[in-house]
Amino acid sequence: MQTADDILAGLDPEQREVAAHPSGPMVVLAGAGTGKTRAITHRIAYGVRSGAYQPQRVLAVTFTARAAGEMRTRLRDLGVVGVQARTFHAAALRQLHYFWPQAIGGAAPEVMAHKVPAVAEAASRMGMRLDRSELRDVAAEIEWSKVSLLTPETYPEAARRARREAPGMDLTAMARLIATYEDVKGERGVIDFEDVLLLTVGILEEREDIARTVRDQYRHFVVDEYQDVNALQQRLLDLWLGNRGDICVVGDPAQTIYSFTGATPEHLLRFTATHPGAATVRLVRNYRSTPPVLALANRLLTDAQGQRRGGAVELVPQREGGNPPSLMALDDDPAEAAWVAGKVKELVAQGRPLREIAILFRTNGQSEAFESALADADVPYLVRGGERFFSRKEVREAVLLLRGAARTDDGSKPLPAFVGDVLGGMGWHEDPPSSSGAVRARWESLKALVDLAGRLSSTTPDARLPDLVRDLDERIAAQHAPDVEGVTLASLHAAKGLEWDVVFLAGCSDGLLPIMMAEGPEEIEEERRLMYVGVTRAREVLHLSWARARTPGARGTRRVSRFLDQASSILGEGARSTPKRAKAARGSGPLKPSRPKVCKVCGTELSTATERASGRCPDCPPTYDEATFERLRAWRLAVSRAASVPAFVVFTDATLEAIAEAEPAHQRDLSAISGVGPRKLSLYADQVLAVVGGADPDEVAEAAVGEPED
16 A cells, blocks of 8 residues: 555645645646646645545545546546546536435436436427527526526526627527526426535525534545636535635646636635635646647747736646747648548558547537548548437447347357447347448447457456446446547537647638637737647647638639638748738839729629629629529528518629628628728628638528627
8 A cells, every 4th residue: 555655756846735735725727738637636645645535525526527536536446436427417416315315305306318308398488499409508608697696587688798698699688588487497496406406505595404414524625627617606605615625626727617607717716815824836848749749738838028817827848859840731621621521641651550540620520521521431420429428329229239239248259249249139230330320329339349249358358348347337336437439529629638649730820710600808818728639639739720711713812820820930921811012112202003993703803882792793703602602692691581671682693693702700800891880880791701610591680680789
């Protein structure tokens, strides 16, 4: 058994500072790849071994079941058992079930697996017609409202202050929908995940005897990813803690990427103010990435004056060598996807494992192009995000089948072959499907189980199906999904907490990074942090890429992401969103007359306003993307009908042609187009940009109907 001193051996000075002082309040500002999990698990282990902690009186709170499972595994490896490592929801749910009979009486209500059915019922009662994506958006807004400790009455004003936009309705209507949703839940006798925390908070606030019981049980707290705590979680944490100070919080303000859900780094940044005398430790030694990757990461969070942004630590590389990151500009989105797929194939041919390569992007909608390009290149892949592996329907069905078949395994067949036969009843076969999306995702899930059987068989040749089922049960308990052999496709949000040898960070253009919907300095800075998260996922190789246009043949109007402006010394002049130009000296001579505007097709001088707006002669063929133009016309028709005005009052054909030609990705791009004045920009900018981006024109127009003008 390790002694307390053994626990501290091998830690760097900052990690040792965290671990060796287990009592009293402490805030750990931990940069990406600096070993924060190692530091806090060793803190707990040292506290137990030194006698400062009783393991059963420690509660370690994480944000994901995967992180909680990893923490339990590491503590077990350190010889420490009995510590409770749980998510906020898991810890609260356990307390709710335990104390409900005492506080309320009877059994605690059932927790709904999903909000959408109840949201749909509430919307129907209010006469609202919402499609599935709108229902999901409403569910997300309800979550934000509840974790922000709002009621239907206080929601509109708070949402207005936070510059929130309710999906497809005004804020007052959203408040009514929230109230109706609560009625639906009450009638069904169910609660949602936010209610688990709210009800636990209510019991602890109302019943001092129960609060004392909880505080007697848990004396020491560790909170991971503290930058992502919301108001509701902080309220619960305060009630658990009481007036005591044995709490260690760990977080990185540079990785705050969930503000849209109600998370805020303020609790982390103000910890020393709310906990006087708290120690502060900064973990800055990065063990993950090569120096060139970290040079780019540090540059992203350094402003033009050389100051660090938002309390971020400067990462200090502990590895040596490495190649500088690259930046590639492609003509269009399909070309970018094809280039990435080609590079991936080259890496695999050179011996790089598929599981050590990731393609990261800002939005889930970008995934399809890369799925298609990888399929064309015959490169296996998996899409990360969404449901947990063991929560997927096909995985649950497969585990049930394997459990049922375990008793029939007589050892006459190799384990992988036997598992393949069992899963054959679900349609499993060795050849991957030619299609992507849900069909491919299902196949990848089943393949992961077959591959797991293969790995178990190789390490334990006499293993049979009951052994695999036991392994699966342990993995389910720890939420330890099996590795899948394929290139990982993931959004930047889904990639947080993960790492790969090789990372392709795609879509590094204004309009995607930052996303065009981001408004104001705070939202733009969160987009910057998203790029930082993507960059710091790479251990050895980092390729950034972007496309000048969305579709082949379209005019390249996009610009490289403004976040790379400070990185031109690393990535080259192509990283500047506004290239350097020689400045003309003031007063150096008379202004040159502007050139007459000429047709972009034949070069003839344009004479009328309509010709100048469209950029071509009436007889010359159009150079804009006709599909985009037709979507814009359909949107204009829907808007004009709703407003009972002629279509040209919204925009003329010439202006729509110019918009289709330019394919603007941002309001400033749209404002530069002739025919788009300040009023029309304020009225229609978001709608036009959405339609140009590929949104359904009728849905965009319908969502905008009834929205109040500023």
